[in-house]
Amino acid sequence: MIFVTGGAGFIGANFVLDWLRTSDEPVLNLDALTYAGNLENLAALQGDSRHVFVQGDICDRALIDRLFAEHRPRAIVHFAAESHVDRSIHSPASFVRTNVDGTFTLLEAARDYWSALDGEGRAAFRFLHVSTDEVYGSLGPNDPPFAETKAYEPNSPYSASKAASDHLVRAWYHTYGLPVLTTNCSNNYGPYQFPEKLIPLMIANALAGKALPVYGDGRNVRDWLYVGDHCAAIREVLARGRVGETYNVGGWNEMPNIDIVHTVCALLDELRPDAAGPHARLITYVADRPGHDRRYAIDARKIERELGWRPAETFETGIRKTIAWYLANQDWVAHVQSGAYREWLARNYGERRA
Numbered sequence: 001m002i003f004v005t006g007g008a009g010f011i012g013a014n015f016v017l018d019w020l021r022t023s024d025e026p027v028l029n030l031d032a033l034t035y036a037g038n039l040e041n042l043a044a045l046q047g048d049s050r051h052v053f054v055q056g057d058i059c060d061r062a063l064i065d066r067l068f069a070e071h072r073p074r075a076i077v078h079f080a081a082e083s084h085v086d087r088s089i090h091s092p093a094s095f096v097r098t099n100v101d102g103t104f105t106l107l108e109a110a111r112d113y114w115s116a117l118d119g120e121g122r123a124a125f126r127f128l129h130v131s132t133d134e135v136y137g138s139l140g141p142n143d144p145p146f147a148e149t150k151a152y153e154p155n156s157p158y159s160a161s162k163a164a165s166d167h168l169v170r171a172w173y174h175t176y177g178l179p180v181l182t183t184n185c186s187n188n189y190g191p192y193q194f195p196e197k198l199i200p201l202m203i204a205n206a207l208a209g210k211a212l213p214v215y216g217d218g219r220n221v222r223d224w225l226y227v228g229d230h231c232a233a234i235r236e237v238l239a240r241g242r243v244g245e246t247y248n249v250g251g252w253n254e255m256p257n258i259d260i261v262h263t264v265c266a267l268l269d270e271l272r273p274d275a276a277g278p279h280a281r282l283i284t285y286v287a288d289r290p291g292h293d294r295r296y297a298i299d300a301r302k303i304e305r306e307l308g309w310r311p312a313e314t315f316e317t318g319i320r321k322t323i324a325w326y327l328a329n330q331d332w333v334a335h336v337q338s339g340a341y342r343e344w345l346a347r348n349y350g351e352r353r354a
C-alpha cells in the first residue's frame with residue numbers, strides 16, 4: 001500500500017483517482033479536510049476497498065505513528081499543504097504549521113518506521129515530497145528557466161514555507177539516510193481545482209457573468225501543466241527516481257496570465273456562448289498581489305533524460321479538457337462555492353480596487 005497525504009485536495013485527489021485507475025495497489029489517504037479538501041473529489045471511490053480515507057492532521061504524530069504501524073505502507077507521497085499564495089499573505093501561520101511542522105512530523109514518523117523495517121523493506125521504502133517551482137523565486141524576461149541546481153529564493157510566505165519543507169526533506173536524506181525524492185512542479189490546472197486559483201476562478205466567474213479579476217498588468221508569466229501529467233511524473237519518480245534527488249516538473253508552456261484568461265474566454269465563447277457578448281468583456285484589472293513574482297519557467301530536461309517523462313498534453317488539449325470538465329461538473333462547482341469559499345473571495349478581492 002502507498003500512504004498519500006492531502007489526497008482530498010486538487011492534485012492529491014487526481015493522483016489517487018489516477019493511481020487506482022492504473023493499479024490495484026491500495027491507497028491510505030490522510031487529509032485534514034481544510035477548506036481545500038473535498039471528499040466529493042473522491043466520490044468515484046465510494047465503496048472501493050482499495051481506498052482507505054482517514055481524516056486527520058499531518059502534525060498529529062501519534063496518528064501518523066499509528067497509521068504507519070497499522071498499514072505498513074511501502075511509500076509515502078506527501079501532497080498535504082496550505083497551497084494558496086494569497087491566503088499565505090493574509091494568514092501565514094497555518095502555512096508554517098502545516099508545510100513546515102507537518103512535513104517535519106511526517107519525516108520523523110517515517111524515519112522511525114523505516115529504521116525498523118527489514119533490509120528489503122528499508123531498501124524499497126520511499127518518501128516522495130511534492131513541492132513547487134515557487135521556491136526558486138522570480139525570473140527576469142531573459143533568464144534561463146529553473147534547473148534543479150537553481151538557488152532557492154522564495155518570496156511569499158507560501159513559497160518560503162515550501163522551501164523550508166524541501167530543506168528538511170533534503171536534510172533527512174543526508175543526515176539520516178531516509179530514502180527521499182522531491183518534485184518541484186509548475187502551476188497545475190485541471191479537474192477538481194478549487195475555484196480560488198486562476199483558471200477555475202475565471203471559468204466560474206465567466207459562466208456567472210461576473211468580473212474576471214486579473215492582477216496588475218496581467219503580464220506575470222507562469223509555466224502551466226495539466227494535472228494528469230503531474231500525477232504521471234510523480235508515479236515515474238516514485239517508481240524509478242534516484243534516491244535523494246530532486247526533479248523539476250513542467251509543461252514547457254510559459255504563458256502570461258492575461259493570455260491564459262483570453263484563452264479561457266475564447267473557449268467559453270465557443271463552448272458556452274453568452275448572448276451578452278464575448279466573455280473577455282468581463283476582464284477587470286485589479287491591484288497586484290504584494291511581492292508578486294514576475295516569471296517562473298521550468299527546465300524539465302532532467303526528468304525527461306533520466307525517467308523518460310514528458311507532458312502528454314499541450315496547453316491547447318489540456319485547457320479544452322479542463323473547461324469541458326467544469327462545464328460538465330457545475331454541481332461540484334456550486335457545492336464548493338458555498339460558505340467559507342465565498343467569504344474568502346469577498347475578503348481577498350473586496351480589498352482590491354480596479
Ligand SMILES: NC(=O)c1ccc[n+]([C@@H]2O[C@H](COP(=O)([O-])OP(=O)(O)OC[C@H]3O[C@@H](n4cnc5c(N)ncnc54)[C@H](O)[C@@H]3O)[C@@H](O)[C@H]2O)c1
Nearest residue numbers: 006008009010011032033034036037057058080081083188
Ligand atoms: N496547485 C499547484 O499548481 C501546485 C504546483 C506545484 C506544487 N504543488 C504542491 O502540490 C501539493 C498539493 O497542491 P494542491 O494544489 O492539490 O493543494 P490543495 O490546497 O488543493 O490541497 C491540499 C490538501 O491538503 C490538505 N491539508 C491541508 N493541511 C493539512 C494538514 N495539516 N493535515 C492534513 N491534510 C492537510 C487539505 O485538506 C487539502 O485536501 C502541495 O504540496 C503544493 O505545494 C501545487
